[in-house]
Amino acid sequence: MKNYVVAFGLALSGLAAGAAQAQTVTDTDGNGVYSIEELKAAYPSVDAAKFAEIDQNADGSVDADELQAAIEAGKL
Numbered sequence: 105m106k107n108y109v110v111a112f113g114l115a116l117s118g119l120a121a122g123a124a125q126a127q128t129v130t131d132t133d134g135n136g137v138y139s140i141e142e143l144k145a146a147y148p149s150v151d152a153a154k155f156a157e158i159d160q161n162a163d164g165s166v167d168a169d170e171l172q173a174a175i176e177a178g179k180l
Contacts, residue, residue: 137165147180
């Protein structure tokens with residue numbers, strides 16, 4: 105039982121750390137997609153190459169699905 109409680113506590117700690125690292129990207133111009141500037145505001149390490157990698161359809165912006173996929177893939 106003691107090992108289970110410790111493992112559960114560690115799992116919760118990991119979830120809390122992941123939630124603390126989550127960023128909020130704001131669509132400042134309200135166009136429904138994110139520009140490189142909007143992503144950089146939440147993720148300062150995003151450069152043109154990283155943005156192009158996240159922008160899967162290469163339309164010059166990142167939509168909510170592309171953003172979610174990048175987060176899930178550990179790109180952000």
